[in-house]
Amino acid sequence: MTVPIYIRMLTVSEYGRYVTFLSWKDIVMIFATFNLFYGVYTKYIIDHEKDRDGYTSCMQCLCTLLTAAAFIVYMLMHKFWNNLFAADIKLMLLVFMYCLFTPAYSFWLARQRAEYNYVRMVFVSLIVILGVPVTSLCLLYITDLRERAVIYGYLSVQLLTGFFFYVWHLVRGKMFYNREYWTSGLRFNLPLLPHYLSLLILSQSDRIMITKFAGSDKAGIYNLAYQVSVVMNVVADAMNGALTPWVYRKLKEKNYEKLKSVPKAACIFLQIISAAVILSAPEIVQVIGTKEYLEAVWIIPPVTASAYFVFCYGLFCNIEFYYFRTKYVTLATFAGAGMNLILNLFFIPQAGYLAAGYTTAVSYFITFSIHYLVYESLRKCCMDGNSVYDTLFIWRSCILLFACSCIGSILYRLPAAVRYGLILFFIAVTAIFKDKVASVISEIKTAE
Numbered sequence: 001m002t003v004p005i006y007i008r009m010l011t012v013s014e015y016g017r018y019v020t021f022l023s024w025k026d027i028v029m030i031f032a033t034f035n036l037f038y039g040v041y042t043k044y045i046i047d048h049e050k051d052r053d054g055y056t057s058c059m060q061c062l063c064t065l066l067t068a069a070a071f072i073v074y075m076l077m078h079k080f081w082n083n084l085f086a087a088d089i090k091l092m093l094l095v096f097m098y099c100l101f102t103p104a105y106s107f108w109l110a111r112q113r114a115e116y117n118y119v120r121m122v123f124v125s126l127i128v129i130l131g132v133p134v135t136s137l138c139l140l141y142i143t144d145l146r147e148r149a150v151i152y153g154y155l156s157v158q159l160l161t162g163f164f165f166y167v168w169h170l171v172r173g174k175m176f177y178n179r180e181y182w183t184s185g186l187r188f189n190l191p192l193l194p195h196y197l198s199l200l201i202l203s204q205s206d207r208i209m210i211t212k213f214a215g216s217d218k219a220g221i222y223n224l225a226y227q228v229s230v231v232m233n234v235v236a237d238a239m240n241g242a243l244t245p246w247v248y249r250k251l252k253e254k255n256y257e258k259l260k261s262v263p264k265a266a267c268i269f270l271q272i273i274s275a276a277v278i279l280s281a282p283e284i285v286q287v288i289g290t291k292e293y294l295e296a297v298w299i300i301p302p303v304t305a306s307a308y309f310v311f312c313y314g315l316f317c318n319i320e321f322y323y324f325r326t327k328y329v330t331l332a333t334f335a336g337a338g339m340n341l342i343l344n345l346f347f348i349p350q351a352g353y354l355a356a357g358y359t360t361a362v363s364y365f366i367t368f369s370i371h372y373l374v375y376e377s378l379r380k381c382c383m384d385g386n387s388v389y390d391t392l393f394i395w396r397s398c399i400l401l402f403a404c405s406c407i408g409s410i411l412y413r414l415p416a417a418v419r420y421g422l423i424l425f426f427i428a429v430t431a432i433f434k435d436k437v438a439s440v441i442s443e444i445k446t447a448e
Contacts, residue, residue, distance in 0.1 A: 007293065013216045014147040024084075030200065031070050032063075032066060034066055037107045041110055042245060061175075101166050104164075105158070128158070192330060195329050207219045209356070214352070224289050224296040227288075228304075232307040243263065247322070274304050278304050278405055285300070310364060312398055313368040335366060335367065335370055336367030
């Protein structure tokens with residue numbers, strides 16, 4: 001929702017530098033925290049209900065130690081890192097403060113999902129979501145920092161929110177060190193570092209490589225298309241975040257049959273949203289962008305399909321995480337990221353920056369395929385051959401949506417009435433499957 005404002009207040013190049021820096025920031029975050037608020041944290045608080053406060057406090061302190069170590073590495077070679085990130089020492093200090101406190105907010109969000117405290121989670125999230133653009137816009141008006149104003153606004157609101165929850169967890173948990181917690185956390189998440197880095201390569205390297213080969217203005221155009229697809233990402237991440245603790249509980253109970261219907265309904269719901277975003281892309285770009293960004297419309301179909309592939313392979317990842325097969329998670333994501341880099345290195349210089357959208361979609365589909373093979377192996381060895389997902393349906397839906405992304409690009413040359421007629425068709429399909437979609441919510445609410 002803030003993209004139209006930033007686009008009209010920054011030049012294309014300034015906006016491109018802003019999104020490129022955010023990509024580097026995410027990479028620093030991985031090394032500074034090991035992403036301990038993912039994976040191992042959710043599994044622990046599902047399996048153990050008695051010491052959640054102590055575990056949260058303990059893992060937060062481990063993140064603090066890792067951030068301190070990463071900061072020392074930065075200071076030893078700060079000129080090199082500043083040149084790589086196109087930043088200065090003041091900005092990087094703010095980034096490390098962000099890495100120090102923001103995990104506390106992420107721990108809190110993960111716990112609210114696990115305990116189904118969605119009203120509280122949404123309320124706090126809205127405060128943060130509104131605080132970022134308000135702060136950034138104030139800095140844009142009263143300073144001449146340009147894209148730095150938006151960066152400072154984003155980082156400052158996030159780290160202040162994180163600071164509140166940092167103190168909150170320490171007061172409630174009162175635990176700084178537990179050998180078992182630290183060891184299990186590192187043992188689980190350390191092998192996942194290549195996985196988290198590969199995820200960033202898949203999602204962020206496009207913009208970095210487009211900046212290098214085509215310029216920061218093209219990276220800004222690409223990012224607008226990516227932000228439109230974020231509508232899909234937001235819904236997919238929210239549903240996967242809600243499904244994950246529910247899936248873990250059903251796996252713990254060995255209630256495999258119950259696992260089939262809810263993820264299938266979620267896939268149907270997300271597929272319809274994705275198709276609607278693809279078909280209405282030209283009008284969306286005209287509303288949120290300016291004439292300089294019109295080329296973004298051709299990137300929206302493949303990156304929207306990519307977001308759907310991410311949700312689908314996330315279903316398989318949940319099984320891999322639950323049975324501690326983290327090395328396979330890393331293998332699949334690493335393969336997809338490597339393919340993305342190779343395809344980008346060839347196609348961006350040869351075919352232009354628009355090709356990055358399709359290289360991303362292909363890479364995500366490869367990642368999805370590998371995760372499926374790992375899931376099939378786990379189904380046979382850990383679940384007595386039981387199938388917890390309707391995999392045939394998931395495969396068909398992925399292929400159908402990719403076809404829709406290709407057809408959508410062709411339909412952009414036709415009158416809008418044709419595309420909106422198709423959107424009405426998808427709305428009718430939604431009405432037909434409304435009971436299926438509603439079952440997602442009811443199953444999550446009634447889950448124990």
